[in-house]
Amino acid sequence: MTYKNSFREYLGKHGLKATRQREVILDAFLSAGSHLSTEELYRTIREKNPGIGYATVHRTLKLLAESGLAAQRHFGDGHTRYECSSEEQHHDHLICTVCGTIIEFENPGIERLQEQVAARHGFVIEQHRLEIYGRCAGCLVKKEKKQAI
Amino acid sequence: MTYKNSFREYLGKHGLKATRQREVILDAFLSAGSHLSTEELYRTIREKNPGIGYATVHRTLKLLAESGLAAQRHFGDGHTRYECSSEEQHHDHLICTVCGTIIEFENPGIERLQEQVAARHGFVIEQHRLEIYGRCAGCLVKKEKKQAI
DNA sequence: CATCTTGTTGAAAATGAAAATCATTTTTGT
């Protein structure tokens, strides 16, 4: 319930209104898996709420991102994706190029080295993005089996 | 001249033809600064070659990427960018969110830690992308001046 | 060199995701 309340709080502070649609979209966003696109969430919501329009899903996801509840991610497929970002700290992604699985990870060592690199160039970091693309354990096994045949 | 030849070689091997336009576009790509978008390269080329169309620039850049001479990059601005990738090894980017300056860097330490992270999750890395966004030295100075006034 | 085949070109149209528009509806404070 904390999520709903913090969204309501954000809405209130910004003179925005708590509507049924926003609640439905927030619920769907929270219960669906992470890293989903507007299109995917829209389709999920449509199943139970045929009245909610694409534009509203799009706007609400942007709102969630602005409020800090969601984080936008851009992977390579041309779709903006959103993940729950609430209290968690920054994390990066391992992405399987075969099955599309996305794994989150954190690595303070990498972050520290990034700071060093930035400092060396006189940069002050605002944010960063690290994506590692490769084959996940499962897909590596499948590949071996395929070759064995 | 090596670049031109290796592009010609690629074209030949794939049953494609070496045309005047492709030569012009390759030349422009090589002599222009790195990290340019199709639009930017198109405009540069137009100055001396008004006859070359946007679609041709776009197709040729894709060809260059396929041939390995260019590498596609996606930063946050919604434009696909291309950089010369020839013999250089992998590198990452520092991007100034104020002036748009892009600085390349390499950091073996970060790469090593990435390998560790991947191994921990059973991944085999194919490629990765690290972008650090922040304010460059120049823009930090400007900001200070602004505040001083 | 002429001819033929095949790939290429450039203008224009199509595509697709994201964002904007606008008449109507809903929420909220009084």
Add this chain to the structure above:
DNA sequence: ACAAAAATGATTTTCATTTTCAACAAGATG
């Protein structure tokens, strides 16, 4: 409940990218 302000959802617009297609050029062949 009422008025003011914001939200909704269907549709349109935007913008980068990609495709289409008729005319053209490159390279092979006779």
